[in-house]
Structures are given as structure tokens and as C-alpha cells.
Amino acid sequence: MTYVAAIDVGGTTMKGGLVARDGTILHLEHRPTPRAEGPERVIAAISRFAADLTRPWAGSSAPSPGPGDLAEGARPVAVGLAVPGLVSPTHAVFSAAFGWRDVPAAAFADVDLPVALGHDVRSAGEAELAYGGGEAHVLYLPIGTGIAGAVVPSGALYGGAGGWAGQIGHVPVWPDGLACGCGQAGCLAAYASGSAVAARCGVPGAEDVVRLAAQGDARATAVWAEAVEALALALATYTLVLDPAAVVIGGGVSQAGDALVVPLRERLAARLAFRPAPDVRTSRLGPLAGLLGAALLGWTAQG
Known part of the structure; x- marks a missing residue:
């Protein structure tokens, strides 16, 4: 072999x-x-x-x-x-x-x-296409220590003029918001990456934030809700510009499952008044x- x-x-x-x-x-x-x-x-x-x-x-x-x-x-x-x-x-x-x-x-x-x-x-994203039954028009969005995206229009990955396409983690969702490690302020990654939500709650990992939120912890609930809202804002912009059929969430934070996907679907749909939202699901390949x-x-x- x-x-x-x-x-x-x-x-x-x-x-x-x-x-x-x-x-x-x-x-x-x-x-x-x-x-x-x-x-x-x-x-x-x-x-x-x-x-x-x-x-x-x-x-x-x-x-x-x-x-x-x-x-x-x-x-x-x-x-x-x-x-x-x-x-x-x-x-x-x-x-x-x-x-x-x-x-x-x-x-x-x-x-x-x-x-x-x-x-x-x-x-x-290439693996998702090859082994995960990926759609022809999709954003593959791993969320872990940071956030980036693999842009797949018409079944092929798009890298952009200089290889920077898909840097959705540095879309400013709140322009005057939290400082980001990239040097900008208010980036999606500053609110919704696994490292960001964990740091904002003072816990080791994003899974701890999800657990505490499920137990009713007020700080964890607020941080998680803000992370989901930030994702919805960024994905609404992405949807209106590129019209994907699906958004596939991967990375460690995708292990939150319904605690992430269910509210994200609802908030994304609420941000798209005149058109249906793309399907939002977790990666079939997981981590x-x-x-x-x-x-x-x-x-x-x-x-």
C-alpha cells in the first residue's frame, strides 16, 4: 500500500x-x-x-x-x-x-x-470537496484558534489575486470593536474564534464556554450569543455578495453542534430580509x- x-x-x-x-x-x-x-x-x-x-x-x-x-x-x-x-x-x-x-x-x-x-x-476545503460530498457553491468555514474561509464558487476553490481570498475572520463586524491580533478592530475572529470566546470567558477552550452557557452562566451566555451574532453578520454579507448554496462549519468550534448551528441559522435568516438563507451545517469530515x-x-x- x-x-x-x-x-x-x-x-x-x-x-x-x-x-x-x-x-x-x-x-x-x-x-x-x-x-x-x-x-x-x-x-x-x-x-x-x-x-x-x-x-x-x-x-x-x-x-x-x-x-x-x-x-x-x-x-x-x-x-x-x-x-x-x-x-x-x-x-x-x-x-x-x-x-x-x-x-x-x-x-x-x-x-x-x-x-x-x-x-x-x-x-x-479541498478535502471537503473530495471526501465530504461538498456542494458546488459553498463557503467552508473552519472555526478554531482563528477563522478563515475556503471560497468555492462553481465547484472550484478561489484564492484571489494574491491568495488572500476567504479571510472572512478579518471582516470588521463592529468597526470600533475589540482589537484583533491582525492589527484591525472589530474583526469577526475577535468575537467568534475559539480562542476569542475562551479568552473572553477566562476558560481554557470554547467547549467550556458552550458548557457554561448551557448551565445558565450569564457571562458565557452573553459571549456565545455575541459570537453567533458576529458570525451571522459576516455570513449575511458573504451571502449577499456571493450567493452560496451552503455554509459548512468546520474546526474545533463546530463540535458545539446544535448549540452553534441552530441559533446561527436563525440569526442569519433574520439578517436576510428578501432572500432565503443558505443551508448552514457542520463539516462531514469534522476535525x-x-x-x-x-x-x-x-x-x-x-x-
Whole structure:
């Protein structure tokens, strides 16, 4: 069996694995992203992860879900890396989340295999199209440490003139609002990203905000409601400009399920007076969309 090594770099966690061409994940690992330690430490951690995944398989731990599918001594045929920020095929040009600029692909994976570098959200969008039964006109919107979108008009991803298309997380929903890490004020990400809602409630993660809101905590209820309203405002603008058939929510915050999707559908519909709202649903691939997108990058590099 042939397979690729894939790494999806998130603001909190990196997912790495070995993936067959049909999308079967043969081996999966999670490692922390040392974002607080600076960009060089993050780059080093990614490189170490890539090196570990591309070593000859030693059979030291059972791969999942198919033990025995990997022959001892076998190696992946290529590496796919999905990272946030502005990305070219050869460089991670800029990432506000990690503070790096113009990092060559080889710095992330110094291995003797073909390596493909891609944008994390667009790669996840590609996986949604390939494996998730994605619609022809869709916005794929992962919400995790930050927020970005993969714009899919007419069944193909759109990157824009300079690769910046889909930066919906930095749409100013309240122009004089909270400061955002990008340098602007009032951005969607400052209200609705997982890191933002957690920080505003003083808890470790967005899942804690959802839990506290369900228990009636006043602060968590207010923060979550404001996050949903910010999403509705941004998506109403997106809908009126590009007329998607669906908005697919991915990333860690999508695990909130109905606590997110039900009020978001209602508020988005209320913001669109003269036209129906697009369908809003969670990703069928869940938190593995980015990893599968990185694997698709690897298969492209392998040829």
C-alpha cells in the first residue's frame, strides 16, 4: 500500500498522519503546537513531526484504523503540509497566528521526499470537496484558534489575486470593536474564534464556554450569543455578495453542534430580509478535514 505523510498545523494542536489515496487514515497522532514559544520553535516542531512520520515504519505502535496495512520498513511517498496564513507553493509567506515570514517549505520538512505546502483552510476545503460530498457553491468555514474561509464558487476553490481570498475572520463586524491580533478592530475572529470566546470567558477552550452557557452562566451566555451574532453578520454579507448554496462549519468550534448551528441559522435568516438563507451545517469530515487536505497536497507532490 502507498501512502503519504500529512500534517495539519493548528494554533493549539498539530494533527499528523499517514493517509492512503482513498482518504483512509492509517496512522494518526496529535502534538501540541508550541505557539507561545515563538515562530522558530513552531517551525522546529513541525519539522520534527515530519521527520518522525517519514521514518521507515517500525511497527512500534498499531496504526489506526487498519493494523497490518503498513508493511514494516515502508515509508510514505510524499509529504503534505497545511499551515495557516498567506502561503505560496514554496513558502509560508506570512502568518499572523505564528509570526513567521517567508519560511521555505524545506524548513518545515527537511526530508528526502517530495513536499507540498498549502494553506490550511483551502486544503481542508479541498478535502471537503473530495471526501465530504461538498456542494458546488459553498463557503467552508473552519472555526478554531482563528477563522478563515475556503471560497468555492462553481465547484472550484478561489484564492484571489494574491491568495488572500476567504479571510472572512478579518471582516470588521463592529468597526470600533475589540482589537484583533491582525492589527484591525472589530474583526469577526475577535468575537467568534475559539480562542476569542475562551479568552473572553477566562476558560481554557470554547467547549467550556458552550458548557457554561448551557448551565445558565450569564457571562458565557452573553459571549456565545455575541459570537453567533458576529458570525451571522459576516455570513449575511458573504451571502449577499456571493450567493452560496451552503455554509459548512468546520474546526474545533463546530463540535458545539446544535448549540452553534441552530441559533446561527436563525440569526442569519433574520439578517436576510428578501432572500432565503443558505443551508448552514457542520463539516462531514469534522476535525480531520485539514489532515485529509494536507494528504491531498502530498498526493499532488507525489504526482
